[in-house]
Amino acid sequence: MQEIHKKPYREVxxxxxxxxxxxxxxxxxxxxxxxxxxxxxxxxxxMTAFNLVNDRGEVVVxxxxxxxxxxxxxxxxxxxxxxxxxxxxxLVGWRKADGGMRVWVVDSKGKVKTYRNFREDSQWLYAPExxxxxxx
Amino acid sequence: xxxxxxxxxxxxxxxxxxxxxLVIPAAGTNYxxxxxxxxxxxxxxxxxxxxxxxxxxxxxSFGTGVDLxxxxxxxxxxxxxxxxxxxxxxxxxxxxxxxxxxxVITSKASVFDxxxxxxxxxxxxxxxxxxxxxxxxxxxxxxxxxxxASTAGPGELPVDETLTIQYDxx
Numbered sequence: 001m002q003e004i005h006k007k008p009y010r011e012v013x014x015x016x017x018x019x020x021x022x023x024x025x026x027x028x029x030x031x032x033x034x035x036x037x038x039x040x041x042x043x044x045x046x047m048t049a050f051n052l053v054n055d056r057g058e059v060v061v062x063x064x065x066x067x068x069x070x071x072x073x074x075x076x077x078x079x080x081x082x083x084x085x086x087x088x089x090x091l092v093g094w095r096k097a098d099g100g101m102r103v104w105v106v107d108s109k110g111k112v113k114t115y116r117n118f119r120e121d122s123q124w125l126y127a128p129e130x131x132x133x134x135x136x
Numbered sequence: 137x138x139x140x141x142x143x144x145x146x147x148x149x150x151x152x153x154x155x156x157x158l159v160i161p162a163a164g165t166n167y168x169x170x171x172x173x174x175x176x177x178x179x180x181x182x183x184x185x186x187x188x189x190x191x192x193x194x195x196x197s198f199g200t201g202v203d204l205x206x207x208x209x210x211x212x213x214x215x216x217x218x219x220x221x222x223x224x225x226x227x228x229x230x231x232x233x234x235x236x237x238x239x240v241i242t243s244k245a246s247v248f249d250x251x252x253x254x255x256x257x258x259x260x261x262x263x264x265x266x267x268x269x270x271x272x273x274x275x276x277x278x279x280x281x282x283x284x285a286s287t288a289g290p291g292e293l294p295v296d297e298t299l300t301i302q303y304d305x306x
Contacts, residue, residue: 038182039306074187074304081173081299082141091304123252128304129187 009079013088013108016060018073021049028053039073044133047071052090052106061092061104061112069094072134076124089124097136144168144204144282146231148224158284159229160201168282169224169231170238174213174259175275175301177268185268187304188259188275194251197295201288203248204297207234207241207279210259215272234281241279247299255302 017029020042029036050071052061065071073092080087093103104114105124118127147156148169159166177185196203211220220240225232234241250256259275261268268275278301 036182040184041182074306076302076304078300078302079175081301082296083298084141121253123302131184 009084009086011088012085014106014110015055016052016075016090016106016110018092019051019053019059020047021051022046023048040131040133044071050092052092052104054110060106060110061090063092063094063102063104065094068096070096070134070136072128072130074128078123091124091128095134095136142171142173142280144171144280146226146229158282160284160288160290161229161286163286165233165283165285166230167233167284169226170207170234170279170281171224172211172213172221172277172279174277175268175303177271177273179271180269180273183269183305185303185305186261186266188257188261189255189300189302190247190258190278191250191252191255191300191302192247192297194248196246196248197297198293199289201285202293203246203283205234205244205281205283206247206250206256207238207281208243208245208256209240210276210278211238211240212262213274213277214262215270215274220277231281234279238279244281247280247297252300259301 018039020027023046027037027042031037047065049065050063050073051059054060063071071094076089076091078087087108089108090106091103093101095101102114102116103118104112106112115125119125120127141152143152144158145156145168146158158168175188190206211222213220222238225237235244259278260266261275263273
């Protein structure tokens with residue numbers, strides 16, 4: 001058994017981070033000291049919006065939220081074995097108890113599309129494994 | 137950290153070289169030694185990883201008589217144990233076939249059966265909560281083995297193939 005995972009990957013995607021917006025504050029994924037906040041640990045009850053932000057600080061996607069909408073968010077990562085590349089897309093949206101949903105997908109080039117359903121036959125748009133706090 | 141290059145051969149090492157080449161049989165099929173690979177988390181950065189998928193481009197460009205198989209079971213590997221790891225064994229000019237030789241693997245399929253639109257779900261995760269969210273946590277093993285039939289031609293394979301392991305992180 002040999003450790004062969006040490007070679008750094010080549011990033012082929014845009015880089016985004018999230019912002020959780022509240023009436024009185026905004027929590028960024030990255031703190032000034034480069035440490036990261038936990039998506040799982042966010043207070044969802046009082047969150048009014050969830051943003052994806054690019055490296056220039058520009059908001060790429062805003063997901064408006066209220067108590068009827070359950071937020072979900074994933075960075076979806078593809079590791080290409082044999083080419084040392086890593087491709088990433090971002091999936092963010094909400095679901096409601098009545099079956100309504102909206103999902104925004106930011107592809108590896110930063111292009112944004114929005115959908116009303118997941119697609120299980122898609123490389124990127126299949127449903128995530130929802131966590132307990134994301135369940136409707 | 138990045139994913140590795142893999143070279144299927146008749147030696148149990150991760151070296152990318154032209155030694156220990158596979159042997160084309162006069163009849164039937166020969167096998168490489170199987171490889172067991174896994175995802176390893178250096179630093180979770182407060183994130184949780186799950187929902188692993190595995191796929192190829194769906195087209196076998198290795199040429200006639202050559203295929204790459206993936207085991208459909210995922211031997212146990214986690215931050216505390218490598219109990220699913222089994223050394224590949226060699227008999228004559230062939231590695232031992234994974235379903236016959238690996239105690240966890242009971243079925244297999246060509247990696248080219250799995251595409252981005254219809255991936256293999258896995259490898260599974262045997263860490264707490266079936267997620268990866270701490271340094272040194274891993275996925276279970278994915279077992280790969282190359283087949284070479286008597287119909288294969290001699291020489292280097294015409295292309296490299298790229299395999300993809302995909303996961304969710306948040």
